[in-house]
Amino acid sequence: MNQALRTLCVYCGSSDRVHPDYLQAAREMGAAAARRGLEIVYGAGSTGLMGALANGAIEAGGRVIGVIPGYFNTPQLAHNGLARLEVVDTIHTRKARLVELGDAFIALPGGYGTFEEFFEVLTWSQIGLHAKPIGLLNVRGYFTPLLEMVEHARREGFIYDEHRALFSACDDPETLLDALSNHQHPHGLERWLSRED
Numbered sequence: 001m002n003q004a005l006r007t008l009c010v011y012c013g014s015s016d017r018v019h020p021d022y023l024q025a026a027r028e029m030g031a032a033a034a035r036r037g038l039e040i041v042y043g044a045g046s047t048g049l050m051g052a053l054a055n056g057a058i059e060a061g062g063r064v065i066g067v068i069p070g071y072f073n074t075p076q077l078a079h080n081g082l083a084r085l086e087v088v089d090t091i092h093t094r095k096a097r098l099v100e101l102g103d104a105f106i107a108l109p110g111g112y113g114t115f116e117e118f119f120e121v122l123t124w125s126q127i128g129l130h131a132k133p134i135g136l137l138n139v140r141g142y143f144t145p146l147l148e149m150v151e152h153a154r155r156e157g158f159i160y161d162e163h164r165a166l167f168s169a170c171d172d173p174e175t176l177l178d179a180l181s182n183h184q185h186p187h188g189l190e191r192w193l194s195r196e197d
Helices: 020-035 048-059 091-101 112-126 144-155 173-181
Strands: 007-011 039-042 064-069 084-088 104-107 134-137 168-170
Touching: 007 020, 007 091, 007 112, 020 039, 020 048, 020 173, 039 048, 039 091, 048 064, 064 091, 084 091, 091 112, 104 112, 104 173, 112 134, 134 173, 168 173
Parallel strands: 007 039, 007 104, 039 064, 064 084, 104 134, 134 168
Antiparallel strands: none
């Protein structure tokens, strides 16, 4: 793993009412990251893919940091086995803190919050606020419709080719971690600002 990558920020769903394959993939992602010596930072949840991710990392000997708004810091929602739990005031503070802590970002399957967090960190990369690797774990083809929408936007001229190169999508944890490790930030991202062809 690239020596610059020490922490992996993971966005994912908190619902338990999902196919077991999603929970297993989250657990495997946590374990794979731990085996590579990566510290996980995430939203501190104990349920759904969030809990499976943390448990997989912890069981593999990894270190997991959670960041959670105070109003979610309840016994029903917050994981109680983390190396460190940071309690913040708002969801906006939580998101900013996760971006600050992460050296790379992965989205696992999830709902509105996961989509929003993925696209926010991707947009921040597009406009030059960071140059950190970003990935999607496309378990059971979950993100395939989203990838098709991104490609549609590219064909229609709303996304430049170099912007599509800002993230990787893979269907297993090890391959995705390899892609993050080998990520080369694309050149020419300012083209949309200069209006050059």
